[in-house]
Amino acid sequence: MAYKSPSTRTPGGAPPAGPDTLRRANLSLVLREHASRSRADIAQATGLHRATVSNLMAELLERRLVREVGVKHVGAIGRPGRAVALHGAQVGAVGMEINVDYIAVHGIDLSGRGLVERRLVDDAMGSGPDRAVRRVGLVAKEVAEAMRRAGAVPAGIAVAVPGLVDVTRGVVTLAPNLYWRDLPLAELLSSLLGPLSVPVRVDNDADLAALAEYTSGVAAGTPGLASGDRRMTMAVAQVGEWLGLGGSILANLFNPRVIVIGGYFASLAQWLLPHAQDQLQRLVVAAPAAQCRFVASTLGFGAASRGAASMVINHIIDDPTTIMDLPRPSPY
Amino acid sequence: MAYKSPSTRTPGGAPPAGPDTLRRANLSLVLREHASRSRADIAQATGLHRATVSNLMAELLERRLVREVGVKHVGAIGRPGRAVALHGAQVGAVGMEINVDYIAVHGIDLSGRGLVERRLVDDAMGSGPDRAVRRVGLVAKEVAEAMRRAGAVPAGIAVAVPGLVDVTRGVVTLAPNLYWRDLPLAELLSSLLGPLSVPVRVDNDADLAALAEYTSGVAAGTPGLASGDRRMTMAVAQVGEWLGLGGSILANLFNPRVIVIGGYFASLAQWLLPHAQDQLQRLVVAAPAAQCRFVASTLGFGAASRGAASMVINHIIDDPTTIMDLPRPSPY
DNA sequence: CCTAATTAGTTGACATAGGAGACAAACAGA
DNA sequence: TCTGTTTGTCTCCTATGTCAACTAATTAGG
Numbered sequence: 001m002a003y004k005s006p007s008t009r010t011p012g013g014a015p016p017a018g019p020d021t022l023r024r025a026n027l028s029l030v031l032r033e034h035a036s037r038s039r040a041d042i043a044q045a046t047g048l049h050r051a052t053v054s055n056l057m058a059e060l061l062e063r064r065l066v067r068e069v070g071v072k073h074v075g076a077i078g079r080p081g082r083a084v085a086l087h088g089a090q091v092g093a094v095g096m097e098i099n100v101d102y103i104a105v106h107g108i109d110l111s112g113r114g115l116v117e118r119r120l121v122d123d124a125m126g127s128g129p130d131r132a133v134r135r136v137g138l139v140a141k142e143v144a145e146a147m148r149r150a151g152a153v154p155a156g157i158a159v160a161v162p163g164l165v166d167v168t169r170g171v172v173t174l175a176p177n178l179y180w181r182d183l184p185l186a187e188l189l190s191s192l193l194g195p196l197s198v199p200v201r202v203d204n205d206a207d208l209a210a211l212a213e214y215t216s217g218v219a220a221g222t223p224g225l226a227s228g229d230r231r232m233t234m235a236v237a238q239v240g241e242w243l244g245l246g247g248s249i250l251a252n253l254f255n256p257r258v259i260v261i262g263g264y265f266a267s268l269a270q271w272l273l274p275h276a277q278d279q280l281q282r283l284v285v286a287a288p289a290a291q292c293r294f295v296a297s298t299l300g301f302g303a304a305s306r307g308a309a310s311m312v313i314n315h316i317i318d319d320p321t322t323i324m325d326l327p328r329p330s331p332y
Numbered sequence: 333m334a335y336k337s338p339s340t341r342t343p344g345g346a347p348p349a350g351p352d353t354l355r356r357a358n359l360s361l362v363l364r365e366h367a368s369r370s371r372a373d374i375a376q377a378t379g380l381h382r383a384t385v386s387n388l389m390a391e392l393l394e395r396r397l398v399r400e401v402g403v404k405h406v407g408a409i410g411r412p413g414r415a416v417a418l419h420g421a422q423v424g425a426v427g428m429e430i431n432v433d434y435i436a437v438h439g440i441d442l443s444g445r446g447l448v449e450r451r452l453v454d455d456a457m458g459s460g461p462d463r464a465v466r467r468v469g470l471v472a473k474e475v476a477e478a479m480r481r482a483g484a485v486p487a488g489i490a491v492a493v494p495g496l497v498d499v500t501r502g503v504v505t506l507a508p509n510l511y512w513r514d515l516p517l518a519e520l521l522s523s524l525l526g527p528l529s530v531p532v533r534v535d536n537d538a539d540l541a542a543l544a545e546y547t548s549g550v551a552a553g554t555p556g557l558a559s560g561d562r563r564m565t566m567a568v569a570q571v572g573e574w575l576g577l578g579g580s581i582l583a584n585l586f587n588p589r590v591i592v593i594g595g596y597f598a599s600l601a602q603w604l605l606p607h608a609q610d611q612l613q614r615l616v617v618a619a620p621a622a623q624c625r626f627v628a629s630t631l632g633f634g635a636a637s638r639g640a641a642s643m644v645i646n647h648i649i650d651d652p653t654t655i656m657d658l659p660r661p662s663p664y
Numbered sequence: 665c666c667t668a669a670t671t672a673g674t675t676g677a678c679a680t681a682g683g684a685g686a687c688a689a690a691c692a693g694a
Numbered sequence: 695t696c697t698g699t700t701t702g703t704c705t706c707c708t709a710t711g712t713c714a715a716c717t718a719a720t721t722a723g724g
Contacts, residue, residue, distance in 0.1 A: 351679080352681090355681065380682080380683090381682065384682050408691095409691075410690080412691065
């Protein structure tokens with residue numbers, strides 16, 4: 001009999017680890033070092049043995065996640081390495097943002113290149129979940145089709161929702177603005193998408209917007225914290241001070257380098273941020289040793305859907321075996 | 333040659349995974365199910381094969397982390413299982429809290445039983461790091477000795493510091509009250525402890541206090557958030573409202589079930605909390621759907637050191653191979 | 665042009681991990 | 695006592711990574 005992975009049926013805790021767990025972890029490790037480097041370089045960077053990297057790379061090549069991209073002529077002595085690079089074009093990721101008056105969509109490929117970008121105004125999103133979910137499902141289907149035509153088969157869809165989300169189950173616990181409550185959105189969308197069988201994830205919109213800022217926005221490459229709360233309405237200066245107070249509480253707890261202000265606040269940044277920054281400086285314990293700055297988002301309202309698409313890609317990088325385009329041929 | 337784990341030398345990212353990684357993960361998985369159950373029960377709970385659990389259990393027995401504790405007579409049909417349980421008594425964990433005017437210490441064994449508890453008043457802790465570190469080192473040495481006399485060899489020491497901490501390097505980035513800055517506390521204490529070679533960790537005091545509340549305090553078994561900011565001084569009612577505002581910001585971001593108020597605030601809980609709760613109710617989006625309550629700490633000032641000790645235990649449970657009391661005899 | 669040195673990638677033996685199934689052990693019930 | 699059932703262990707199998715030896719490709723130097 002063939003070797004079977006440890007049974008996945010674990011009631012509460014972490015799944016048991018088998019050899020495949022190891023494989024997944026190391027595949028991910030190798031895939032992270034995709035910056036057009038040779039196998040030897042990657043072995044160096046990951047600490048894995050050259051032979052192991054070769055082996056793992058073979059699987060990544062088979063799954064069309066990377067490709068050989070030419071010879072890496074270092075000019076130095078010795079045999080030149082064959083550079084491998086991320087082969088993003090064939091794998092797609094779809095991110096959607098649902099809000100009261102619009103649906104935003106970002107379709108990108110594995111290397112982050114934008115393929116599809118839409119923003120549909122729809123004032124009736126708040127009129128109950130049934131209609132809204134159907135609408136989202138239609139848009140998702142259509143975008144997935146467009147991605148497929150562009151050569152990138154969608155490997156996952158992530159949906160950003162303005163509310164509390166149970167990420168593991170894909171359930172929207174509460175989204176007041178949409179009048180949603182305990183809505184199994186991932187499940188509903190999955191069944192609407194039907195035979196496409198694309199994994200659907202759901203997450204909080206602010207979290208995903210933060211991810212977008214972190215990966216490609218003003219906070220790119222910096223440990224940061226994003227905040228886009230847009231439920232308060234007060235005079236600008238006052239709001240700025242409150243923002244500073246809120247930021248100081250977060251800064252004292254997490255010591256971020258930047259706090260990114262997004263959503264409707266971003267457009268008022270010019271007037272808000274000076275007050276906020278003053279307040280922050282006064283209230284943060286570590287100031288000025290640990291510099292924490294308020295920064296306005298530059299991604300605008302597309303941030304959440306952009307972040308959603310990024311999250312799909314992150315999940316693929318975390319576990320490259322989920323790409324089943326070319327299932328590994330059984331050796332028996 | 334024996335099998336060598338992948339080289340640990342990884343500049344930036346995660347370490348490469350070898351068979352030992354797998355072993356560690358599953359050892360931890362089994363050790364978590366220590367509630368006096370049979371091997372078969374544990375196999376059921378973890379999803380691992382019975383044979384694997386037997387194998388892992390053998391190593392845990394060898395390391396004296398668990399012990400056979402009698403027959404599990406279910407009264408039911410079939411061969412009764414041999415129950416195994418956590419054998420905490422031989423392994424110790426030391427938690428220390430450093431503050432301006434005192435050092436608090438908690439020594440517990442692996443099963444959580446308290447062995448040593450001290451609280452030393454020392455008003456000169458704020459007079460520079462040199463003296464303070466020496467003092468802490470002496471206390472640590474003495475407590476470790478007491479633990480050893482009680483039969484529990486310390487397997488780790490965690491230190492709670494009121495300030496910003498770089499946990500991975502064990503460096504106190506900034507502790508204003510102590511006048512510490514970029515102090516490599518873990519390294520200093522390690523060298524002071526000398527040949528004892530006990531791993532030293534450093535963490536933020538509020539985080540560790542939160543851990544204590546979570547494991548054995550008012551928030552035991554509940555996803556919670558702890559806050560013990562004691563830097564503000566205002567009129568009680570006003571403070572209560574500000575507390576509510578701060579709590580609402582956190583609640584909107586993280587949706588915790590409880591927010592535990594600790595430190596000096598806890599003693600004023602009676603007057604503070606009603607105002608705070610009112611404010612919270614008004615400002616939290618999800619209220620009243622997602623119930624979030626303010627709760628006062630009952631652990632008092634020992635919370636951080638208690639949490640520090642818990643953290644040491646958590647690390648042991650996470651990776652039982654760090655217990656090298658009985659190194660596994662090589663089979664060659 | 666040919667050889668030595670050097671680095672890149674691959675191959676097969678070895679070590680270790682966990683799963684599968686068979687087996688002995690230990691009980692309850694008839 | 696015999697049967698059925700569950701527990702724990704043993705042996706074999708597969709999967710994975712390391713290691714050392716080997717092949718491949720290139721530069722340096724005569």
